[in-house]
Amino acid sequence: MNRAVQPTYTLDKVSEENFALNLGPQHPGTHGVLRVVLHMDGEYILQADPVLGYGHRMQEKIAENMTYPQALPYVCRMDYLGALSYNLAWVLAVEKLCQFEVPERAEKIRVITTELNRISSHLLWWGAFLLDLGGFTPFLQALTDRELILDLLEEVTGSRLTYCYYRFGGLPSDVDDTWFTRVMEFIEGFRLRLPRYHDLVTGNVIFYHRAKDVGVILPFDAAGYGLSGPILRGSGIGFDVRRHEPYSGYERYNFEVPVDETGDCLGRYNVRMMEIEQSLNIVEQAIGSITEGPVRSKVPKLIKPPEGEVAMAVETPRGQLVIYIVSDGTKKPYRVKYRVPSFANLSIFAKLARGQLLADALAILGSMDMVIPEVDR
Amino acid sequence: MNISLLSVAGYLVGIAALVGLNAVILVWLERKVAGHMQFRLGPMEVGPHGILQTLADGIKLVSKQLVIPDEADKPLFLLAPIVSLVPIFAAMVPLPFSETVQAWELNIGLLLIIALGLLNTLGILLAGWGSNNKYALLGGARAVAQILAYKIPLLICVMTIIMMTGSYSLRDIAIAQQGGWNVLYQPLLFIVYIITVTLETNRSPFDFSEAESELVAGFHTEYSGMGFSLFFLAEYSYMFIAAGLATVLFLGGWQGPWLPGVVWTLIKIYSIIFLMMWFRWTFPRVRIDQMLSFGWKILLPISLVNFIITAGVLAL
Numbered sequence: 238m239n240r241a242v243q244p245t246y247t248l249d250k251v252s253e254e255n256f257a258l259n260l261g262p263q264h265p266g267t268h269g270v271l272r273v274v275l276h277m278d279g280e281y282i283l284q285a286d287p288v289l290g291y292g293h294r295m296q297e298k299i300a301e302n303m304t305y306p307q308a309l310p311y312v313c314r315m316d317y318l319g320a321l322s323y324n325l326a327w328v329l330a331v332e333k334l335c336q337f338e339v340p341e342r343a344e345k346i347r348v349i350t351t352e353l354n355r356i357s358s359h360l361l362w363w364g365a366f367l368l369d370l371g372g373f374t375p376f377l378q379a380l381t382d383r384e385l386i387l388d389l390l391e392e393v394t395g396s397r398l399t400y401c402y403y404r405f406g407g408l409p410s411d412v413d414d415t416w417f418t419r420v421m422e423f424i425e426g427f428r429l430r431l432p433r434y435h436d437l438v439t440g441n442v443i444f445y446h447r448a449k450d451v452g453v454i455l456p457f458d459a460a461g462y463g464l465s466g467p468i469l470r471g472s473g474i475g476f477d478v479r480r481h482e483p484y485s486g487y488e489r490y491n492f493e494v495p496v497d498e499t500g501d502c503l504g505r506y507n508v509r510m511m512e513i514e515q516s517l518n519i520v521e522q523a524i525g526s527i528t529e530g531p532v533r534s535k536v537p538k539l540i541k542p543p544e545g546e547v548a549m550a551v552e553t554p555r556g557q558l559v560i561y562i563v564s565d566g567t568k569k570p571y572r573v574k575y576r577v578p579s580f581a582n583l584s585i586f587a588k589l590a591r592g593q594l595l596a597d598a599l600a601i602l603g604s605m606d607m608v609i610p611e612v613d614r
Numbered sequence: 615m616n617i618s619l620l621s622v623a624g625y626l627v628g629i630a631a632l633v634g635l636n637a638v639i640l641v642w643l644e645r646k647v648a649g650h651m652q653f654r655l656g657p658m659e660v661g662p663h664g665i666l667q668t669l670a671d672g673i674k675l676v677s678k679q680l681v682i683p684d685e686a687d688k689p690l691f692l693l694a695p696i697v698s699l700v701p702i703f704a705a706m707v708p709l710p711f712s713e714t715v716q717a718w719e720l721n722i723g724l725l726l727i728i729a730l731g732l733l734n735t736l737g738i739l740l741a742g743w744g745s746n747n748k749y750a751l752l753g754g755a756r757a758v759a760q761i762l763a764y765k766i767p768l769l770i771c772v773m774t775i776i777m778m779t780g781s782y783s784l785r786d787i788a789i790a791q792q793g794g795w796n797v798l799y800q801p802l803l804f805i806v807y808i809i810t811v812t813l814e815t816n817r818s819p820f821d822f823s824e825a826e827s828e829l830v831a832g833f834h835t836e837y838s839g840m841g842f843s844l845f846f847l848a849e850y851s852y853m854f855i856a857a858g859l860a861t862v863l864f865l866g867g868w869q870g871p872w873l874p875g876v877v878w879t880l881i882k883i884y885s886i887i888f889l890m891m892w893f894r895w896t897f898p899r900v901r902i903d904q905m906l907s908f909g910w911k912i913l914l915p916i917s918l919v920n921f922i923i924t925a926g927v928l929a930l
Binding site for chain 2: 264272279367378438446594596603
């Protein structure tokens, strides 16, 4: 049962009961400097206009004014929750452009760290989504487990949030062998703790009624708005870049692409929860099959790709990221374009929020897992 | 009436001390409960196990500037926290702590508490209107919108108990349960009461009027310093009253073996408060329309049917 009212009035019919509510740029529900101007009739939203750009840093132009290695750390600042995916995308794009080889061990360590990063991102989303719904405890439970992942990643990458770990042609340094056993220990413990997440939230009747049938995205709309990631898969379209355009050796691993047909907040929730388990599987398989070997191939000191263009798609925790580089043969890219998942995903919010209650709009926004610096970039 | 001025003054000081002490303990307890439910310790620094943390926070809040927004309705803005707290303060009067410890044995004590509880909502509405802030206004409007949905089931609960006892006096109601606590005869009603009282005190999962992730801070968005702490004081005192009423109506008041009556009353009151804290730190928030339909379509029929059945049983 979809309870949303269909607004029959438009904004030019201003009555005394309508008012504009500025949701953000500082609001606990928007998780960043997103501002949404809501035209409200009481608690119902007549129209939602997202206002972007508060965190705009001209990321594309910055990359065009730098050499390829110099731009590397900047890329990770866009999506601070899935930094390794961005790191990977940039590295893969340049490697594809220059046709560098990457050793198998490096590829596997890349997959392990990226997937751990994905889990940590999904965990933070899980907590923040429940925070949007008014439950505070899940947030801290999720952060407790996320902390363990951050510790593991800190050990190999040196940072806890905006990682910059991959290099053209491989990795800067090899990973300690005991690190793999510690990752396996974490996975073992986390698998035991994962049912607790479901006990606390998934089976909760209040949560169920808050998420079920709220913000339904039809598959047609999902494809039409260019959505990707768990939102797209939550609408019944099983597209995952890792499966359909494998990169970094994802074709080696046996994993499922979780799909939920419902398209509502609960569907997106379920997809992400299943993705956490799939990521654990991938990490296990990668660690199980890892072999000794070099982690970096020979690459020239000066990265000077041949003239040409390249587009590299990567599945970040939020969806499909495409990095498009045009090279003019110099050491700086001629043009860089980022196709970021959050930006495309946000585009459907105005449509979904229309006619909904304020509380539902925030639940929808929470279920979309926005990273606003990524939207603004 | 034979009330000396001295005893009135004594009881007033006693109630004021109770309200203050209760808030200090409850804020500390809430943070401790929250902490332990979230795998952390909660406040630990000020005093043993952080027991003095609330005191330190209180001093900070009192010493803060009271910011009044330019466009606010100043008299209403300043009045709202007081309107919110005073009725709660007054509602302490008829609450019996034991057979002898009671500020004033009033023959309509139960009605007085229910009526004063309604005034608390007025304070929230005033704050929402006076702040001249859209979030605050939405919070105030929500508080009023939900009144009927929970007040009617609550009143029917109370009426059922009154019908069983035949008295409006809280003391009589407690004494009448000597044979067996009402919760044994009316378990369903007890559950309805706890739910409605959670609604009444604006506690999560029904904290619509201050819903943090939706309305920033709801009705007290614009309040700082003492204004904010008065609302807090009112909320925690209201929890105390609500739990105290539950103790008298359903748990036999001060009755219990071995320990003195006052201790039993406090144990029961704080157990119910702990239950409410438990709700807050485990449940997500209900949506307001879901709560309204829950109040009208589930709580009201249950309490009404229960009322009629009780009346039938009593008539036999």
